[in-house]
Amino acid sequence: MPTIPSLPILDSSRPDDAHLSHVDPKQWPGVAHVPDSIGITVRARLAEAAFARACAKAGLSTDPSGNPDVEVLHEALFYRIAESGWLGFAESWMAGEWRAENLAHVLEKLISVGYQPRTVTRSKVRPDESEEAGEGIIPPALVGLTSFDGLSVHGGMFASGVPTTVRTKVSESTYADVTEWSAPVDVERADIRDAHARAVEKLLDACEVRAGTQVLELPVHSGAVTAAAAQRRAIVDAMTTRRELASWLKEQLVLQGVDDAVHIGVTEKTIPAKLSSRYDAIISTERYELLPPRDRSRMLAIIDRTLAPGGRAGLQSLVALPALNQSGIRSMDAIRAYIWPALSYPQLDQVRQDIAATSRLYIETENHFGIHYAYSAELQAKLFVGNAREAAAEGFDSVFRKLWEYYFGVKQALLNLQMIDAVQFTLATRSPRTR
Known part of the structure; x- marks a missing residue:
């Protein structure tokens, strides 16, 4: 059994904020200051001991004299953990108070042993269920820093890997063809372009x-x-709440020579109350899990109403599996706090039930490619880190860059642990024969 690793011995006084001079307090108030609540030093000592035990249990080295998996650079880490648990752990990473050669590996190991720091109050970073919570978008400049095509932020599907399809009961009255993909082979960074395109195709x-x-x-x-x-010469409507995204997308379509086939609509709400048109195909990639439950229901309802008879809907989403524990859920606190307030991975069975509850929709196929997504997240993180100078030039400071790296790392960890999965659902409309 591994011994409890050595960690910095906490001083009797709270550390000051001198090491945080690089952090903009207006943009990052939660990162720019070390917590100073009542009793924080005592709680930080307890947090340090608990973290050491968790690292030992996970087989993670923290010995600075060797080649540590986790290198603690500042004792403020434990003050943050004591104050806000996993959120504090991530904020300390963002502040540069600890580092890891392989962040995803560290997160995977800590989540696997159920690391759940104690705090005075339960985490306040719960999924936001307000209507505005699902409106978050990735800044267009960031998209180009994490993909080769300048358009893709979704998980990719690689050419290698063996599919296995089984006819599976997915609701009380519905069977679907459920395909599981084995791991890809000999994946390289350059493969991410084709992987992104393949998932969309x-x-x-x-x-x-x-x-x-x-x-x-x-x-x-x-x-x-x-x-x-649009490249397939389809007639496309694209909906967004953000004018800046609409303008940017229009520019990208002009560059590709397909803008004439696309209408970009700017709506007041992420999921409009109604649409006047009917569509042969409705597609959504990785927005379902970012929506509050109310908007998820609205999304399925509007697909139900506007999908033409004989049409298909494609829904790509990250979903929770039964293995997802509280450590895995809380590891996403920083993503909810700083990027997508409503983020909550729905249980796979819940998605199936919600689709079955609509009046006309049923699941025709499911394509499970979580292991491919994990490789994709790893490669996207490496691509982004390699574009650090370009990211800085675009205005993404070091704190944001660390946050974005953490986002990819925690997704990769949860996918590797099979706590979440990536699924493409194909939905069809019921006919009298399929009711």
Whole structure:
């Protein structure tokens, strides 16, 4: 059994903020200051001991004299953990108070042993269920720093890997073809471009998108689906709440010479109350899990109402599996706090039930590619880290860059642990025979 690793011995006084001079307090108030609540030093000592035990249990080295998995650079780490648990752990990473050669590995190991720091109060970073919570988008400049095509932020699907398809009962009255993909082989960074494109192409193929198909992307995530559908000469409507995203996407479509086939609508709400058109195909990539439960229901309802008879809907989402523990859930606190307030991975069975509860929709196929997504997240993180200078030039400071790296790392960890999965659902409309 591994021995409890050595960690910095806490001083009797709270550390000051001198090491945080690089952090903008207006932009990052939670990172710019070390917590100073009542009794924090005593609680920080306890947090340090608990962290040491968790690292030992996980087999993580913290010995600075060797080659540590986790290198603690400042004792403020334990003050943050004592104050806000996993959120504090992530904020300390963002502040540069600890480092890891392989962040995803460290997160995976800590989550696997159920590391759950004690705090005075339960974490306040709960999924936000307000209507505005689902409106978060990735800044367009960031998309180009994490992909080769400048449009993709979704998980990719690589050419290698063996699919296994089984006819599976997914609701009381419905069976679907459920495909599981084995791990890809010999994946390299350059493969991410094709992997991104392949994931989109599979959605478009499943929805039978071709020339003249009426397509809706609801809501736009980064534009990859809209651009690929337009390349097939489909007629595309794309919905977003953000004018800056609409303008940027228009520019990208002009560069590709397909802007004439696309109408970009700016709506007041992420999921509009109603749409006047009917569509042969409706596609959404990785927005479902970012929506409050109310908007998830609205999304399925609007697909139910506006999908033409015989049409298909493609829904790509990260979903929770039964293995997801509280440590895994809390590891995403920083993502909810700083990027997507409503983020909550729905249970796979819950998604199936919600789809079955609609009046016309049923699941025709499921494509499970979580292991491919894990490789994709790893490569995207490396691509982003390699573009650090470009990211700084675009205005993304070191704190944000660390946050974005953490986001990829925690997704990779949860996917590797099979606590979450990546799934492409193909939905069809019921006919009298399938009711």
